[in-house]
Amino acid sequence: MTTSELTLAPASGTRRERRRVMGAGKQLHAGPVTYVVLVLFALVSLAPLVWTAIAASRTDRRLAETPPPLWFGGNLFKNLQAAWEQAGLGTAMLNSLIVAGTITVSTVLFATLAGFAFAKLRFRFSGLLLLLTIGTMMIPPQLAVVPLYLWMSDFGWSNQLQTVILPSLVTGFGTFFMRQYLVQALPTELIEAARMDGASSLRVVWHVVFPAARPAMAVLGLLTFVFAWNDFLWPIIALTQQNPTVQVALNSLGTGYVPDQAVIMAGALLGTLPLLIAFLLFGKQIVGGIMQGAIKG
Numbered sequence: 597m598t599t600s601e602l603t604l605a606p607a608s609g610t611r612r613e614r615r616r617v618m619g620a621g622k623q624l625h626a627g628p629v630t631y632v633v634l635v636l637f638a639l640v641s642l643a644p645l646v647w648t649a650i651a652a653s654r655t656d657r658r659l660a661e662t663p664p665p666l667w668f669g670g671n672l673f674k675n676l677q678a679a680w681e682q683a684g685l686g687t688a689m690l691n692s693l694i695v696a697g698t699i700t701v702s703t704v705l706f707a708t709l710a711g712f713a714f715a716k717l718r719f720r721f722s723g724l725l726l727l728l729t730i731g732t733m734m735i736p737p738q739l740a741v742v743p744l745y746l747w748m749s750d751f752g753w754s755n756q757l758q759t760v761i762l763p764s765l766v767t768g769f770g771t772f773f774m775r776q777y778l779v780q781a782l783p784t785e786l787i788e789a790a791r792m793d794g795a796s797s798l799r800v801v802w803h804v805v806f807p808a809a810r811p812a813m814a815v816l817g818l819l820t821f822v823f824a825w826n827d828f829l830w831p832i833i834a835l836t837q838q839n840p841t842v843q844v845a846l847n848s849l850g851t852g853y854v855p856d857q858a859v860i861m862a863g864a865l866l867g868t869l870p871l872l873i874a875f876l877l878f879g880k881q882i883v884g885g886i887m888q889g890a891i892k893g
Contacts, residue, residue, distance in 0.1 A: 654858055703817075
């Protein structure tokens, strides 16, 4: 090998490294096809919500005509008021906020603690307990309706909110979800360092586990709140129209000889608004938490 070859080899490697670094620093730009696909997905996703709002602003007679209306009418606020009064949505909204909020907080807290235990702690039968936890996800909820109803009746909790809250305080999916996240996102060395500094188990959980699990906790909280808010099967069995959640209250709008479809759509729109508000208020924080967790991973 000549002196010139020895001189050119490092230079070539340096140029390659420089191009690689410069390429990594460039910002990726989406092409027109990407924007078209994203717009189509957005339109398809928003179509049911837009149609619900259009139907809620029309009369029942106009909805029965062909072709159906494709733009907003002038009866939106009238139908919203009728749905609010007929279904008693004031009490139902408050009940759903209590139920969904309590279930969300308890599920995120307990699932994070259980997920941390399965991910980083060593104890007897941990593998078996994890399999049993995953196994609960394979049981259809319909099978538990009768024994669960009898159990709640023995407690004397018929038509009370705790009947809906208690069975959903923690879920197997939440535990497994947090366990899978913490296995990768929480270094064992960080826990050992906190132990060596004299931190108790509670301080380790509060100052180490919760900050590391915050992105996954945000996602799990959002999913849990949406599921608890939209849950219909168990609340319609456990509660009555005197103490309903939103979904149970909306069920009363469909009763009668000739249900008013415009009022039903107005009630569905009212029942969806809290979820939309939650997405608007916390969507950026949740997406930011997901991206933070992806970067750490």
